[in-house]
Amino acid sequence: MRTRALIAVSLIGLLALLLFGLEPRAGAQGGGTVVGEVKYQGTPPAPGMLKVTKDTEVCGKEKTSSELVVGPDKGIQWAVVSVTGAKGSPPKPAKKPALDQKGCEFHPHVLLVPAGAEVDILNSDGVLHNIHTFSTANAPFNKSQPKFKKVIEAKFDKPEIVKVKCDVHGWMGGWVVVMDHPWHAVTDAKGAFKLENVPAGKHKVEVWHETLGKVAKEVEVKAGAETRVAFELGKK
Template sequence: MSIRRGRLPIHATAIASLSTVIIAAALGSSAQAYDEGPVTGGGSITGKVTFSGPAPTRKVIPTKDVEVCGGVREEPLVRVGPDQGVESTVVYLVDVAKGKAWPAAGKMPELDNVKCAFSPEVQVIRAGSLDVVNNDPVLHNTHGYYDKRTAFNLALPNQGQRIPVELKRPGTVRIDCDAHGWMEGWVYVLDNPYYAITGADGKFTISDVPPGNYTLVAVQSFTGPLQQPVAVAAGKPTNLTIELKKK
């Protein structure tokens, strides 16, 4: 269990760095352009992400704005269901040169400050724009990092304030709040649409994958990234069980 009174605990900084290293190694020093096109004989990757043992927790001790942020509480570092499935794990393929089209553009991705927590806590976006929003009646200073390098640093003193930022480089962006040190979020910026985020049961599906051999990464903010090779056959599912472990 880690106790948070201010800044980010050591394990999260190390995990963000390691995740960025894995993505950079897989993508190369400069990410290649992804080529959208029809997929013939696509397969799928389905599976479940699990965690064995008691789910670790952290104690949150707000020191300001408690009328909005709430009081002292325990929060899970890994959200584990009754069947050991892990929620909010991002599973994705790296180094995919060509494949299915990205989903049609809809609402701009958002990172909201809501009751002194980031919503969504974990999300995947295509390299590009992200709106940072403050829905609280208190000042938030939302700070995003690629590893230790600042991606954006925004003061949002007003409720309803909205500021767009650009995240043009694939990688892991760790988010914190300089005004409320226990807040933490994660934005995974990917260069291809072959990804999934696990639900409460820990299950995921990545569909319409061109047949071939790939590297799959599963990353959860506390346990860090785990990568493994995966082969996809034409018209068939590849089933995986991915067990995350406490570092």
């Protein structure tokens, strides 16, 4: 017991050291902010509905697909915005990233993970799930997670956008976005995003969405200023 406490304390200490001591202060080096929205081009389709045929007491009878979530102002949720070609060490997360399986959905639908970080994969449902990853840069795996197995740890070393699937519940799809630099974000329900401490200069900013693909724009970032950029994605 005592050793565990000791390890925990030293881990927290180490983490604090990393967070406050070693993290390069991008802002102090004269970075800027990029804010904006990702919107749907044209008339968005009605949200996809999925009929649930098993484990309905846990999963519910019907699910709204998370593949394409478009808000009232055509803002697209779950798009990933990143500065491409950027070099920098990945941010150290304040707490361990977690991918929860709750109500037979992945929460969050898109999880941002710094390269090399460990992820807790949780089963909050009390039914069998399986974690099946479709990665190529990282080793793909497929592990079962029955009701009594609350947490599985996984590690993603290389930058990649990894699809995650549960074969038991075929509709369950999620994404783990592994990045080796700090300038990326996932859009919220309104399609808005914010990239902070982006080094001043010209950059290519890219948006990726699981069904709509990729769009990129040149953006000039000025130190200490906020640059606005708007993206539009649509079915091709």
